[in-house]
Amino acid sequence: MNFGVYLHIPFCARRCDYCAFATWTDRHHLMHGYADALRADISGAVAAGMPAATSVFFGGGTPSLLPAEQLVAVLGAIPRTADAEVTVECNPENVTAPLLAAYRGAGVNRISLGVQSMVPHVLRALGRAHHADAVPRTVGLIQAAGFESFSVDLIHGAVGESLDDWTATLTRALDLDPPHLSAYALTVEAGTPLASDPARFPDDDDQADKYVVADALLAQRGLANYEISNWARPGHECRHNLLYWSQGDYRGFGAAAHSHVDGRRFWNVRTPERYIDAVASRRSPVAGEERLDDDARRMEGLVLSLRTRRGVPAASLDVDALDEGLVAPTGDGERVALTRRGRLLANEVALRVS
Ligand SMILES: C[S@@+](CC[C@H](N)C(=O)[O-])C[C@H]1O[C@@H](n2cnc3c(N)ncnc32)[C@H](O)[C@@H]1O
Numbered sequence: 001m002n003f004g005v006y007l008h009i010p011f012c013a014r015r016c017d018y019c020a021f022a023t024w025t026d027r028h029h030l031m032h033g034y035a036d037a038l039r040a041d042i043s044g045a046v047a048a049g050m051p052a053a054t055s056v057f058f059g060g061g062t063p064s065l066l067p068a069e070q071l072v073a074v075l076g077a078i079p080r081t082a083d084a085e086v087t088v089e090c091n092p093e094n095v096t097a098p099l100l101a102a103y104r105g106a107g108v109n110r111i112s113l114g115v116q117s118m119v120p121h122v123l124r125a126l127g128r129a130h131h132a133d134a135v136p137r138t139v140g141l142i143q144a145a146g147f148e149s150f151s152v153d154l155i156h157g158a159v160g161e162s163l164d165d166w167t168a169t170l171t172r173a174l175d176l177d178p179p180h181l182s183a184y185a186l187t188v189e190a191g192t193p194l195a196s197d198p199a200r201f202p203d204d205d206d207q208a209d210k211y212v213v214a215d216a217l218l219a220q221r222g223l224a225n226y227e228i229s230n231w232a233r234p235g236h237e238c239r240h241n242l243l244y245w246s247q248g249d250y251r252g253f254g255a256a257a258h259s260h261v262d263g264r265r266f267w268n269v270r271t272p273e274r275y276i277d278a279v280a281s282r283r284s285p286v287a288g289e290e291r292l293d294d295d296a297r298r299m300e301g302l303v304l305s306l307r308t309r310r311g312v313p314a315a316s317l318d319v320d321a322l323d324e325g326l327v328a329p330t331g332d333g334e335r336v337a338l339t340r341r342g343r344l345l346a347n348e349v350a351l352r353v354s
């Protein structure tokens, strides 16, 4: 059985204009106490019978901002299977050779690098802290440190990004030979600086064009699409994300982290202060929970699976979707998966699943 552990690291050097994640730029003084709280919380879960993790994911925020010894100490508290996938999300501006060496030594075997764009004016439009030059340098360090796998995360649709800019981002990223690549359409999240500036909203048609260019280029270079926004060389698919998409069990630790165990969903308090305080005073950091009934759970499973190349049983979609070229039969013929056109209209196709 697969079991995932997610660690949320809610600190960033600077907030990107589009990001609504639970992260803070003015609370670095809490890092030490936060890492201690994570370890204490994990130890409690282990004592209560938490199974060994088949995947561990440090996400954020910016996990690479946390001093390496603190991240390593947190990882050390998590029981893992011998072949566990261990990913750390890193931002190019704060990755160094000693940081990567410390990760490697502790069992981290996958880096997910937040690149977003390889074009300077697009990085500025996104409000990113790093310069495009930092990316090849960082990937060189990741390769030299001996990581088995790494991913490059990209975003398309920033204001002023032309189709040529996006193609340049893709080709420069592909020149770094990443085994895995994520490309997200920029979304406008409430409460962000981006949301208050309609002149900078992305355009749907432009994003669709960029998706088509990405999928074609990535396929040409041996990266197969395995979820709407994710591509990988065979064997480099992210096991942790596959677990989410197959409704597997996982425990999330830290501020705003979500968990899913035996059909029960629960999530933690949102701020690092409240999380540290709850753990220190031996109260539960859980802020809310829900349980899906069997029908809702089955539907959610179908919709998640539809977004992946595994697809859904042919009988769960109306025949029109096949006729319209939105889905096509997969290898065994019993299932259907989204075509490229279907992936562009995934939300509409999902409404036709039953
Ligand atoms: C929350 S970030 C954390 C990792 C790291 N701090 C970084 O910036 O890459 C994880 C991924 O979510 C993406 N993301 C965050 N907000 C987004 C948005 N509004 N639209 C599309 N992608 C977004 C980021 O660009 C990044 O690739």
Ligand code: SF4
Residues within 6 Å of the ligand: 011, 012, 013, 014, 015, 016, 019, 020, 021, 023, 060, 061, 062, 091, 114
């Ligand atoms: S996108 Fe990443 S670096 Fe930017 S604010 Fe969000 S978590 Fe921080």
